[in-house]
Amino acid sequence: MTAVPRLAAVPPAAVPPADVPAAVEAEAADIAAALADMSFRDAWRALLALPSVSAVMADSLRGATGDGVVTNAVAVIEGLGRAGVPAGLCYAFTSQIFGIQWPLASSARNPLAPYVDGLIDGSLVLCHALTEETGGSDPLSMRTAATVTDSGYRLDGRKAYVTAAPEADLILTFARTDEARHPFALSAFLIPASRAGVVRSEPFAKVALTEVPMGAVDFDGVAVADADLVAAEGSGLAFLSSTTTWERALLMSYALGGLHATIERVVGWLRDREQFGRSLGSNPLVASRVSDLATIRYRVRALVYDMARRIDEGSTPLSALSTDAAQVKISCAQDLLAFETAAAPLFGARSVIADSGYGINMTSAIAASIYAGTNDLLRVSIARDLGLPVEN
Numbered sequence: 372m373t374a375v376p377r378l379a380a381v382p383p384a385a386v387p388p389a390d391v392p393a394a395v396e397a398e399a400a401d402i403a404a405a406l407a408d409m410s411f412r413d414a415w416r417a418l419l420a421l422p423s424v425s426a427v428m429a430d431s432l433r434g435a436t437g438d439g440v441v442t443n444a445v446a447v448i449e450g451l452g453r454a455g456v457p458a459g460l461c462y463a464f465t466s467q468i469f470g471i472q473w474p475l476a477s478s479a480r481n482p483l484a485p486y487v488d489g490l491i492d493g494s495l496v497l498c499h500a501l502t503e504e505t506g507g508s509d510p511l512s513m514r515t516a517a518t519v520t521d522s523g524y525r526l527d528g529r530k531a532y533v534t535a536a537p538e539a540d541l542i543l544t545f546a547r548t549d550e551a552r553h554p555f556a557l558s559a560f561l562i563p564a565s566r567a568g569v570v571r572s573e574p575f576a577k578v579a580l581t582e583v584p585m586g587a588v589d590f591d592g593v594a595v596a597d598a599d600l601v602a603a604e605g606s607g608l609a610f611l612s613s614t615t616t617w618e619r620a621l622l623m624s625y626a627l628g629g630l631h632a633t634i635e636r637v638v639g640w641l642r643d644r645e646q647f648g649r650s651l652g653s654n655p656l657v658a659s660r661v662s663d664l665a666t667i668r669y670r671v672r673a674l675v676y677d678m679a680r681r682i683d684e685g686s687t688p689l690s691a692l693s694t695d696a697a698q699v700k701i702s703c704a705q706d707l708l709a710f711e712t713a714a715a716p717l718f719g720a721r722s723v724i725a726d727s728g729y730g731i732n733m734t735s736a737i738a739a740s741i742y743a744g745t746n747d748l749l750r751v752s753i754a755r756d757l758g759l760p761v762e763n
Contacts, residue, residue, distance in 0.1 A: 393450065395421075395454070396450045399451050403451075406457055411584055418451070420492075427443070427447050431472040442676065448628070459581055465624050472490070498533050500545075501545050502532045503528070515529070517548050520594075523594065529590070540565070544590070562599055568591045571587075619693075630664075637661055641657060641661065715731040
């Protein structure tokens with residue numbers, strides 16, 4: 372299939388790169404509020420109809436990096452959050468392009484090529500099905516198995532806690548193709564959800580990032596062909612390392628716009644709110660708390676954009692960025708929780724009232740330490756990379 376041409380998210384001559392978030396904020400402003408009341412599928416298609424978002428989808432499906440395309444993607448996502456696009460929808464988009472599309476499109480087989488048109492217009496949704504009921508951070512313990520048959524494989528097992536699973540049309544999944552526990556025991560497959568034996572669950576009743584559904588996927592004797600392999604049999608763990616590095620490096624892009632928007636709300640609230648005969652924002656202690664929020668946002672933004680820049684530059688192989696990506700993920704997750712914790716008291720009781728306009732979603736901040744690899748297990752990996760003889 373012909374490579375997808377890059378679409379210009381913002382005309383380069385008219386808008387300098389630093390202004391991409393502001394331009395996307397303006398572009399998305401008219402639909403942002405309405406997205407929260409739509410079904411996930413309708414909201415997804417409305418989001419992808421935005422020219423800047425469609426351009427990022429095209430870039431991710433080309434699989435190439437460089438020329439600032441990854442950095443531009445982060446900037447577009449930041450702009451969506453600044454416009455008020457629901458956090459769960461921003462998360463779903465960020466996870467799909469960085470955790471699935473870019474790694475798959477850059478692989479030698481590029482299994483997404485037949486599905487490009489549907490992915491760009493939003494009629495097709497992807498999910499990344501790795502985690503099982505018994506765990507996800509230890510992939511070699513997975514029970515889902517692809518057993519060799521005369522025509523390919525028979526896939527059996529259950530994946531749990533999968534973002535977008537109830538709505539997914541295409542499933543990136545991992546299965547054991549060897550019973551032994553070694554680096555070549557797993558293989559990765561891309562399977563249509565419509566295939567016989569694939570069953571998607573109803574959405575779980577989750578309390579974080581609620582705008583994107585989460586569920587389980589069951590594989591019951593699913594016929595899988597060699598053509599469904601993402602890469603060679605036994606290379607699943609290596610491919611998984613690629614998807615997780617992408618995701619840990621850049622997933623926190625989804626929160627950047629929300630941090631910006633919260634600071635704007637905080638400043639407006641404290642400037643206009645009067646206590647003891649003066650603006651609440653004129654209190655030095657209160658003002659310093661706002662400075663803390665700005666510092667956290669600056670740090671998260673700098674880390675995420677730096678990772679995007681390094682991936683665009685290509686001077687360091689992606690495989691060599693895994694430890695740095697893990698450190699970025701841990702740092703940003705901790706900062707997101709610290710940000711929400713610090714912002715809540717500034718809004719007072721309104722921070723725990725859902726429709727106040729000043730609500731703080733602490734559970735979504737907590738979730739950041741869990742998704743894309745729990746922070747504690749990532750710490751073990753970092754320590755091992757530093758030379759410590761530590762085991763999981």
